[in-house]
Amino acid sequence: MKSLLTTSSNPATAEKEASGETLRIRGGQPLTGRVEVKGAKNLATKAMVAALLGESTSILRDVPSISDVKVVRSLLEVHGVSVVDGEEEGVLHLDPSGAVSAHMEEIDAHAGASRIPILFCGPLLHLLGQAFIPDLGGCRIGDRPIDFHLDALRAFGAVVDKLPSGIRLSAPNGLHGANIHLPYPSVGATEQVLLTAVRAEGITELRNAAIEPEIMDLIAVLQKMGAIISYEPNRVILIEGVKELRGYDHRCIFDRNEAASWACAALATDGDIFVGGAKQQEMLTFLNVFRKAGGWFDIHEDGIQFRRAGALKPVIVETDVHPGFMTDWQQPLIVALTQAEGESIVHETVYENRFGFTQALVKMGADIVVHPHGLEDGHRRVPRRALEQAAVITGPTPLHGADIVVPDLRGGYSHVIAALAAEGESIVRNVGIIRRGYEKLFTKLETLGADFDIIG
Structure with missing residues (x-):
């Protein structure tokens, strides 16, 4: 495939020049630095x-x-x-x-x-x-x-x-x-x-x-x-x-979905990311789960800093409407949970087909089993729905590079973060769909030290 960076080696510049449909990512490095989130x-x-x-x-x-x-x-x-x-x-x-x-x-x-x-x-x-x-x-x-x-x-x-x-x-x-x-x-x-x-x-x-x-x-x-x-x-x-x-x-109110995505990126890559513009009040539920999973955060006037507190821990999550745990948060979190020590369970109660993205993670070495009709659990807080599914994630499992295709917005972001956390080189296709919800994605990744090229 012909590189689209022939006129510029800067991904931020290339973002304006190219469609960015495919990325070549060299993973294994923590993401560190500061990114800003705008309106939701x-x-x-x-x-x-x-x-x-x-x-x-x-x-x-x-x-x-x-x-x-x-x-x-x-x-x-x-x-x-x-x-x-x-x-x-x-x-x-x-x-x-x-x-x-x-x-x-x-x-x-x-x-x-x-x-x-x-x-x-x-x-x-x-x-x-x-x-x-x-x-x-x-x-x-x-x-x-x-x-x-x-x-x-x-x-x-x-x-x-x-x-x-x-x-x-x-x-x-x-x-x-x-x-x-x-x-x-x-x-x-x-x-x-x-x-x-x-x-x-x-x-x-x-x-x-x-x-x-x-x-x-x-x-x-x-x-x-x-x-x-x-x-x-x-x-x-x-x-x-x-x-x-x-x-x-x-x-506009800040984009709490993007803020949570960068927080999960810090968790998955063992990085340290300051998310400018993020606010505590709108992220209370996420922050609780983030801490339970082994994350550390520090609230500032102008944003929130995210990193690991030590070894990642397994958690049980049930997605729900606000003030519950958002369905948009579970996908990037699952990437991090592949590195937690033990068995995590995510019950998806909002959409009935939101675990399709895990197939790529399994291809990269993750141990994830999707239960298409959900799991019976006597300790549920969110009422069961007929459409719900569950994913059981057992870790930690090393992730390795793979050739994967982005299925949707949040799943696609999760694939990019998985590739950055994995050892070796990955090809991530159809990343253009991620632009639906992530502003200046390539620029922010470059700022955080991600090693990637945009290819045709």
Whole structure:
């Protein structure tokens, strides 16, 4: 394969020059240094959609330079929204005054594999009276049905027509408040209800809502715009619809998923990484597990330092919705657990197919057994779900280089970290998908001392 570094030996420069689909990684060295995390992918993209609801320009700060943000930007521009970069890096000015309906072909072309178009529905129904959703993509981590979204939109008064090319929605009689009880505290469905209810006529009561920090930050964005939203105990959110909203000026909450990923990288490679911008409050559950697994961390005003405290220890983890252990955290953690002394168990209760990435780790020498129907365990804190799986990781097992293919965003990052922890050389393919959620990945890896090349 021809190297794409012929014009520059600097991976940071090459990141701008090349697609970066394949990496050649020489592992066995600890990652040390400082990286900065910007705004959360799971907030920035939703706040950009929220700008459609305002009658004036919105300003969003600390926006990460990732492909998901670029997808949303393209979709907004297709709908006539002006998106302009600010003078400061990571600042976007979003003016919805020219919003128009877009052709389904344009939406489909710009959406790519993203699932973001579903969240355009509420704002577009308010703004234009209609919306279109193409076939949705996203990471291959299991079934992500949009039934929760469509049922909620129907409750608001939307008419849903399923077409061969996607789904068309209309609101001939406008949208009105509704009483909605989600079967599961889905983050996406909660965002859908919030983005739709704020301008629906009347009061909306949402029960069994997701309460992730990114959801709370989206509520803060909408409140800045003039929305009336209150959070009650037991996952109940009340939204009083208003006739109009204005633009906002908001700084995104930090990306706790990326922060946890770098923490796990320090654990897996026996490194020492300071994650600038990370904050304790939003990572309490992760930090507890990190410490139990043999990690050491130090909280600073401007971030958190992560490294090992000694030999790694086995842990039992159950993924869950917030305030539980995030499903996005288990994949990079499993890489580190391959080096723990004993048997670790990870119960995945959120998605039904999120252990596919472990096949590559086994190829690299890890001892991981996936139980596709989960494990019976009398000491569970999270209720069993029919879709859940479990992974049993026995260590420590030395990892060696291999030729592997990235399956999804978090699994892909985990493959890169495994290759950096392994002895020898690895080829990691399809790393472009990692750009969906990790800003300047190659630059940060270089800063931490990773030894790699980008190849064609």
